[in-house]
Amino acid sequence: MFEIALLLMLAFILLMAIITVESRDLLSAVVALGAVGFGLAVVFLLLRAPEVVTAQIVVEIITFITLILTVYKTSKSDTTPQVAMRNMSPQILAIVFFSILFIMFVLPGLRALPEFGSPVMNVSGSYINRVTREIGANNIVTAVLLDFRAYNTLIEAFVILTMVVGVFIVMRPKGRKDGPNS
């Protein structure tokens, strides 16, 4: 039952992603993209990961509003010229060739994967034991992110700060007074 619900949600997400790519009306494409994001949130909820669900929903809402405003202010239909199928034979050959190559390399890896629902606990088992003993925080994900992997989180946060500073430098209307172009 659980696997059937999961597969149905994944099929829904795939359908919505195809609609997003193929739709000529940009507003419906944005709505279909939102359906992809919220379907992914439902999948995470089925897999019991509430951490990821909160992040997914918040980011999804912000991007959804921003994309809706962008479509509202600019253009409402996709005007990319479509290429006929018979003019695309080299691309189709390349796609077939690389799909065969991809499947050849991926199939051995898929066979080596562990069974669904029985993960390999090499690293995570020791993390779970050490969190209750050494840190004492209830939420193991946050404890791993902010204690064992705090260096990683620090760099992530500074990527965001660098992005904000870069946007500030690019978007300011007036340059420096003593700059070369003034």
Place this chain on the structure above:
Amino acid sequence: MDPIVKKFANIFIAPMLVFGLYVVIYGHVLPGEGFDGGILIAGAFILTMMVYGREEARKRLNFSFALIVSALAGLCFIIIGLLGLAGFSPEHKFIFDNFLPQGNPSNLFSGGIVPVCNVVLGIMVGTGFYALFGYLVVSKGEKGENEK
């Protein structure tokens, strides 16, 4: 903006802000952490900016001030890591060492440096995203002056 949007925004901004603060402060006990709570706080401010316009949002919280607060929070994060390296516990000294007392699990004050890092990260991400949107949004009829 429309009066309908304004009415709904007036209702929703305060609960969004309170829920963001709740996620940040209880990040080490319940699901969620600094990133999610910070983006929720920034989302409340961004909603204010979209409904009432950029000038009105700038009067409440200046974008450059928000960027400076974000950078100072990042500095606080580095200082917490270096305090662990300085060594308050005698047996292990490394960067981001958990030097605060452990406390009772599932209490608010537990987990050593984890709640402190959560609050710092929430401030950093929230003000950073607010400043990002403030610099990117240029509304109609406005020349776009980011320098005040």
